[in-house]
Amino acid sequence: MTLFGKLGKYSKHKLEIEIDDELDIYKIGKYANGRQVSVSVEIEDGRRISPDQRKKTYALIHDVCDYLGYPDDAMEAWFKYQFIQHKGIDWFSLSNCSMSLAASYLTFILDFCFEQGIPFRTRTWDMIPTDYHLTLQCLKHRKCVICGKRAQFAHVNAVGMGVNRNKVDHTKRFVMPLCVNHHTEQHNKGINSFINYYHIKPVKPDLETLRILKVRGDYEDEEELDGTTKDV
Numbered sequence: 001m002t003l004f005g006k007l008g009k010y011s012k013h014k015l016e017i018e019i020d021d022e023l024d025i026y027k028i029g030k031y032a033n034g035r036q037v038s039v040s041v042e043i044e045d046g047r048r049i050s051p052d053q054r055k056k057t058y059a060l061i062h063d064v065c066d067y068l069g070y071p072d073d074a075m076e077a078w079f080k081y082q083f084i085q086h087k088g089i090d091w092f093s094l095s096n097c098s099m100s101l102a103a104s105y106l107t108f109i110l111d112f113c114f115e116q117g118i119p120f121r122t123r124t125w126d127m128i129p130t131d132y133h134l135t136l137q138c139l140k141h142r143k144c145v146i147c148g149k150r151a152q153f154a155h156v157n158a159v160g161m162g163v164n165r166n167k168v169d170h171t172k173r174f175v176m177p178l179c180v181n182h183h184t185e186q187h188n189k190g191i192n193s194f195i196n197y198y199h200i201k202p203v204k205p206d207l208e209t210l211r212i213l214k215v216r217g218d219y220e221d222e223e224e225l226d227g228t229t230k231d232v
Helices: 025-032 052-070 074-087 099-116 121-129 132-140 180-189 191-198 207-212
Strands: 005-010 015-019 152-155 177-178
Touching: 052 099, 052 121, 074 099, 099 132, 132 177, 152 180, 152 207, 177 180, 180 191
Parallel strands: none
Antiparallel strands: 005 015, 152 177
């Protein structure tokens, strides 16, 4: 359920939003089902889509078309239709939409590529920003966050002396998905220099991600994404 409105008064932990249309109290109550309703708020910053965002979006769509054999314009229309249905918004144009909407649309296409196993061209992969969302998706799909090759489950803080390797809680440790070559490079550069050089956002995997990777959250042996994990 998506609502639109204007931001009114706000403080450090509270927002007051004036909704454009009348609230459907019955529907909200149905969603709540006796529980506290969770919401997310996206603040429109007023900026327009950047040429860089537009370029990345079309590059991803082109990769999908190359793999599935559909024309670019048909694939673009299909993605937009799926996106507006998912978000509950009106039709939009990549020529003048907001920067935040463009970022959300780019993430939507990126998620599709991961879920469907669409191969990325090297040039396309290099254009995708290594943000938190990409790192998490790479972790789930066993891809190196830097180059897209088969990845290892690499811990930011090594499991060293004094820690029982058979009782590691992975949900409390920051990790990165890295291929063998980039994992080796990380050791040569040092963790801080490596993260800053590639602008990587390490993540703490949730239980859902660990289930996908067949790693138990609270006490699994160190395993690689394809069978054996490495510590960073």
